[in-house]
Amino acid sequence: MNWAAMTSCSPQTAPTRHCGVPGTDDVVRPTHERNTVRMVSQQREGALDEATRWNAMRDLMKRARRSDVEVRPDLTAPPFLSHGQEQMFGICQRFPGSSVAYNMSRVYRFKGVVHIEALASALHALVTRHESLRTGFLDTPEGARRMVTDDVPDLRVEDLTHLPAAERDDAARLAVEQDLQAEFDLGKPPLVRAKLLRLAADDYVFVLVIHHIVADGWSWGIIHRDISEAYAAFTEASDGPPPRQPVRPYSEFVALQRARLASSVGRESLDHWVRHLRDLPEPARVPIDKVASNEVDFSGDRHVFRLGEALSRQVREVSAGYRVTPAAVMLGSFARLLREEHGSRELVVAAPYANRLPHRMNDTVGYFVNSHVLRVPTPADATPADLIRQADSQLAQALLHQEVPFPLIEAELAGTGGDIHLPKAFRMMFFFHGQRKIDFSLPGVAVSRAPYFHNGTTKSDLTLIVHEDDEEIVCHFEYSTVLYTSDAMERAAQAYLRVLEDLPAIPGRKQ
Incomplete structure (x- = not known):
């Protein structure tokens, strides 16, 4: 993949091949306690332990109150893009x-x-x-x-x-x-x-x-x-449905985003990401098994594999035992895979967050999502339990500072030396989708998801997509067919399953 070509664009245009993640329904950031508790419980990626959940709730409420006072968007501005x-x-x-x-x-x-x-x-x-x-x-x-x-x-x-x-x-x-x-x-x-x-x-x-x-x-x-x-x-009725309560227009979010990022709250979050990414090393990845092209190519495919009911149940039990959600278990285990199979000492991976700020935008269709770079240290002496906790911490910190778009972070780091490896941080991505329910219904009609379809593209070199179905967890490796073969993805899937089959003991449970 020609990363130099991708990063030659200005921060406001196309600094990386990645610019957002399809299929993400991530985090809400509401301004009152009831919705904040719901937000924390719904957080798909941010697998938070109990103490972190309440700290996150407290911090989000505090920051939301401040932003309500400080942020006054200019609704008369030109029709900018977010x-x-x-x-x-x-x-x-x-x-x-x-x-x-x-x-x-x-x-x-x-x-x-x-x-x-x-x-x-x-x-x-x-x-x-x-x-x-x-x-x-x-x-x-x-x-x-x-x-x-x-x-x-x-x-x-x-x-x-x-x-x-x-x-x-x-x-x-x-x-x-x-x-x-x-x-x-x-x-x-x-x-x-x-x-x-x-x-x-x-x-x-x-x-x-x-x-x-x-x-x-x-x-x-x-x-x-x-x-x-x-x-x-x-x-x-032939005249159709009664009028619904009007939704907030997406243009309001665009204006609010610019005002918010110019506020002290936005500055704090930007400073967090600058500190977090300033010394970013060149990210490790699953070794490619093709000769990389100098051309930017979005050709891709998916390799689907299932954990099975027994292993899925074990993942959920471990997540409950460590008071994290399955997302942290799956991400921590992926970090372990990179360490044990490929010698990585830090997993660098991007993950999406909903960025529905403020909560009145929850009913608005639009492109709100931000993706952020997570860094999970994987030193040789870190236990599998340590890696799960590190993954949990990274997911939680990104939740607290989700509102900053990646182009602003890259622009802030430009010229500091911290931007050298930043675009490569999106070579690997991590999506976690909670239990999926069919939320589409027509009276008198049985509605089901059709068999799997893929449009033959990918936006990163390798993406781990995790779905929780009713009985089991299903994983996808979406991968660049320019860099990887289907056989390589099968080997990676089998290696990942072996790591998951060796999850840490649940605290307090006799083996």
């Missing part, structure tokens, strides 16, 4: 073909009679309600700017019932893959498209693709809820 959008837009402009890597998608199977007009109307209502989904992006002499339109996408319906029954699933899969791999023109909103594939009178595949620059993982819950509620209302 810092994360600026970075992503710069990458998509600078590297042709990279935009597809930021296509977010959900694919569902519908079993039952679908009212197509109601679904189309629900999609229309969703996009009308959320300005982000009607936003495009232009490069002007004054810089990149957002433009909000009144355009909404049509629900495209493709009937596959003319094909023999045995061929319809394959045809649907091909149609979905084509949709996932089609590039958006960021200057032509809406940056969302939906397709309904009809396989039978009571069997459909629904695919929804959204560009990451206008939405994040948290947004999916909002999108599913709004479509579900509107669909139910349209099937019951």
Whole structure:
């Protein structure tokens, strides 16, 4: 991977190949106690022990009160992009073909009679309600700017019932893959498209693709809820759902972000990251098994592996025994893998945080997420329990200072020597998704997630994605096919499973 090319951009455009993480629904930062307790309990990445949880809650409440007093956004400013959008837009402009890597998608199977007009109307209502989904992006002499339109996408319906029954699933899969791999023109909103594939009178595949620059993982819950509620209302009454409480526009977040980062609270968080990353060494990684290209290439694939019910149960028991969430156990074990298999003395990995600041933005579709660099020391004498605690601490500290976008950190470190290895910190990433529930429902229709799809891209060299399903934990290695083979990922997965099978003893439990 040509990291020099990636880092030759200005901090406001494209300092790294990575500029955000699809599929993240991370942390809330509310301004009152009840929501703060909920935020800490919902924190997917920030696997916090009990004392840290309460310290985090206290600090977040204190900082939120201060920011409410100090931050007064200028709502009359030009239609700037958020810092994360600026970075992503710069990458998509600078590297042709990279935009597809930021296509977010959900694919569902519908079993039952679908009212197509109601679904189309629900999609229309969703996009009308959320300005982000009607936003495009232009490069002007004054810089990149957002433009909000009144355009909404049509629900495209493709009937596959003319094909023999045995061929319809394959045809649907091909149609979905084509949709996932089609590039958006960021200057032509809406940056969302939906397709309904009809396989039978009571069997459909629904695919929804959204560009990451206008939405994040948290947004999916909002999108599913709004479509579900509107669909139910349209099937019951032709005039559709009653008006919902208006949501805060994403433009308010853009103004608030700039004001907040200019405040003393923002300065404190920026100072934290400067201290945290000033002496960053060259990050270790799983050794590549191909000759690296000098070209920036987003080609990728995923290797999926399961822990099984017994090992998944053990991970959860260890996390409970150490009073951390499974995220810390999985990250600490990954650090151990890098140490024992490849001699690493520090795991450097990036992880996403929701950055929903303040809590009134929780119902807004948009791109809020920030990704931050975690450093887990892995000295030779550190026990597996030590590594879990170190991972827990790193996740917690990032939670407290999540609001600072990466481009500002890089700009602050520029010229200090601390920026030399910073872009490489995004070569490896860590995502943790808590137990997934189907939050998309249509009356009279059985809704399920369709079989696994991937759009053939990646934004980092290697990403460990961990999902908690009902019975077991499922892991994905998303990897650059320019650097790694599928065999290398299979070996890495087996090595990771061996580490997990040797988890530390639970404190106080007799073996």
